[in-house]
Amino acid sequence: MKQPVLRRAGKALALAIVAALLLGALVAWLNVRGEEPVDATPPPAATTEQIERGAYLAHAGNCVGCHTARGGVPYAGGRAVPTPFGDVYAPNLTPDAATGIGGWSDSQFWRALHHGRSRDGRLLYPAFPYPNYTRITRTDADAIHAYLRSLAPVHLQNRPHELRFPFDQQAALAVWRALYFRAAPFEPDPARTAGWNRGAYLVEGLGHCNACHASRNLLGATSNPLDLAGGLIPVQNWYAPSLTSASEAGVADWPAADVAALLKTGVAPQASVSGPMSEVVLGSTQHLNASDLSAMVEYLRALPRAEVMPPPEAASGVKPNAVGAKLYDQHCAACHGERGEGVRGAYPALAGNRAVLLETPANLVHIVLEGGFAPSTAGNPRPFGMPPFATVLSDTEVAALLSYLRASWGNQAAPVSALEVSRFRSSSR
Amino acid sequence: MNISLRRLGAATLCAVAAGLPGIAVQAATAPFENTMAQRMQACTGCHGAQGRAASDGYYPRIAGKPAQYLYNQLVSFRDGRRDYVLMTNLLAPLDDAYLREIAEHFASLEIPYPPAQPATADVDTLSRGEQLVTRGDAALRVPACVACHGSALMGVAPAIPALIGMPRDYLNAQLGAWRTGKRHAPGPDCMAQIAQRLAPQDISALSQWLAAQPVPAAAKPATALPAAMPLECGGTAGTAGTSASGAPR
16 A cells, blocks of 8 residues: 555656756756857957947946946946845956956857856846846957956955845856846847937947836846836836836937937936936946937837826825925925926926926935936036935925925826835935 | 934934025025036035035035045045945036036135134143144144144145134044044045044044134135144145155154
């Protein structure tokens, strides 16, 4: 009687082991598919043109933004990229042989960008946006590598990531990659113009716009590099608005020159950048040449338009509150105008401002608490600024003030609660 | 927001809230001008109108301080050598050229100083404070404050700040921050060395005495020091008479 039971259990166990092995093999295969054997030959001497091109492309990818600690040597790494799973520290990209990427071959550098694997074969965390960088051409990758090799080497040990179990395990990363990552070069669309295709290459690839402008699932994955429908940036809690929606940050209805101005200078007649986008303009888009900017603008203006949602029910019939009105007169009206009209080129209008009307008040809370300047760029070298109110206004007052803005001068957006303010205040850092 | 900021926020909330409305009302009546003063409203919200200091005793006066000193502080906040998250976030998107212009703007403002803060310490403490400021303490290897900050204590252009005309709380907070490694200057960080040699009661004595000194009308930073500085300081490049080669440590 006993033996058949045991035999059955044994069979089930064997089956489970085989299934696990097969699944493991599948995950492993999904992680290396399409990879060519890596060539460890040291890179050939770079030409000046290649180095200059690489410097330009590194700007387009804003590599320096993550790979530089606050106040540190550019590209020497050490900045934490905060994620819901822990902090990922960007490594040293200077050509120091011991601590940087001085010993890397072109092929190894390409594999990191295209396949998300380090020189020693380790899987890289997608905080390094290789789901976007996989679109970069080999020629561009070689140029970026040539530029990085031209920098002065900095001897600075990489800081180990601080990730929670099980996210610190390579096996977990392998499963994530099997589910969400597929190495794929950029495929031009022959039905579109050269400008549109160049724009798509920059937006989807180097620019990695959707690393912020898309929502992420529970495991931190975006759906694909084409998704630009907006999302809350994890941990930082700034909302990167949808680039496809006319009610958020879509630019289909803007004159092309205004979109280019926003990316080049940080300010446009309709809006100015703030928060993490200031960093992007500062480190990346202000450095793009006119032809790449216009390509990017062509692509962004041609994005498929999302349906514009009517204001939520909570927004209808809300009257401006008296406490908020008083706070506005006291702290805001001097610059933003008594009717929220702003001052063109200096202080954004608040009446009809899309950033004021976004469903989530995340950015509004950040801006009121932290204040801020538009980035100083060649096109706007002396930006105007707003003082921080973090030590001046309580959560309740910020809530009253924001609810007032969102219900005044024709604005129609849902009120903001003190609880929401408190939640976003705690993420100001 | 980090804990220290929360604590600070709680401590200064009432004072700042009380200080701001006056500024806002003043600004509301002023028409928009395309000027540096207009741009600097991001700063004067906390640092007081024209950077004359807020009434809370924490946000310091920035008007009339030496330009290179102000510039060094702006860069230090932006690049993480000084630690105050509101300043760091505010300055993050600004480049060196604009920070220099901001520094020069505030350095050029000649605003009357507030009256001195009456001392609350006993006579012995004040005399200890005066001793440290004017003569230093050889046993502690602490040079006199006047040796670098000028005999009038109004600082020395372009990089050494005044020590009078500032509230006691601010002086205590800064010396304390240097002592505990919270505040840094470009190396060699002479002020960190000095603060680490001072006991907390010495710092308190210094601050008591300094805050109680009146600032003479039209006082300005000196243009040069009469003798070499006793310590080497990384932040003071360009100050006449500051070479400290061979100076005792």
